[in-house]
Amino acid sequence: MNHSLVYPYAVFFHVLGTMGLVAFAGMEWATLLRLRRDPEPSRVTAALSLLGIGQKLISIGVPVLLLSGLYLVHAAWPFTPWVAVGLVSMALLGFLGGGFTGRHVKALMASEGKALAAHLPALWTAFVLRASILTATIFVMCAKPGLMGSVATLGIAVVGGMLIARGTGQPAAASADASPSRPSAP
Ligand code: HEM
Numbered sequence: 001m002n003h004s005l006v007y008p009y010a011v012f013f014h015v016l017g018t019m020g021l022v023a024f025a026g027m028e029w030a031t032l033l034r035l036r037r038d039p040e041p042s043r044v045t046a047a048l049s050l051l052g053i054g055q056k057l058i059s060i061g062v063p064v065l066l067l068s069g070l071y072l073v074h075a076a077w078p079f080t081p082w083v084a085v086g087l088v089s090m091a092l093l094g095f096l097g098g099g100f101t102g103r104h105v106k107a108l109m110a111s112e113g114k115a116l117a118a119h120l121p122a123l124w125t126a127f128v129l130r131a132s133i134l135t136a137t138i139f140v141m142c143a144k145p146g147l148m149g150s151v152a153t154l155g156i157a158v159v160g161g162m163l164i165a166r167g168t169g170q171p172a173a174a175s176a177d178a179s180p181s182r183p184s185a186p
Helices: 001-036 041-054 056-076 082-112 116-143 145-167 174-177
Strands: none
Touching: 001 041, 001 056, 001 116, 041 056, 041 082, 056 082, 082 116, 116 145, 116 174
16 A cells, blocks of 8 residues: 555544544533533433434544544554553543443433433533543644653643533532522612
């Protein structure tokens, strides 16, 4: 195979796969913000069903990203620390997304949207953590640092993501009840 001919197309598909993951993260962010502001059960299930359709971006994006990445390594790169971080990140994203978030979404759907307060903090934490890992992975793929830089970037993403997510996933209704009402006009 003529690698110099195929390589640019593989980079294109690799970036296209990345776009799928980023686009889904945007959808998930918008959905979680909506759930936080509007915890009405029927609208919770409607929003999650819509997000489920967007899941196709992941089903297509992940194999495209992985296969093109493996080809890029095979064609031109040794097994570098940033490539290892790419593989570890994909495993973490899969575990947090398919495993953790998937389980909470299923349970929330089974409760017909009524158990939002029990699941939203976990959904929010997993989302922020995944967004942080995804951003860090894009950074290591572009900057291609050495072992220390690659591991430190992933470590900062995990710890930073957990710190950012802390206490930010509660539905708004509870705090709205407690907030003072606006004074009426004279
Ligand atoms: C969530 C996971 C991943 C994301 C978001 C991601 C994203 C990216 C992006 C945006 C680039 C373009 C940077 C550039 O052209 O300089 C890139 C390059 C690259 N990626 Fe990934 N990647 C991921 C996983 C992987 C994996 C698992 C592999 C290998 C098994 C891999 C192998 C490569 C290689 C070899 C390049 C260098 C292309 C070049 O500079 O010529 N990536 N990646």
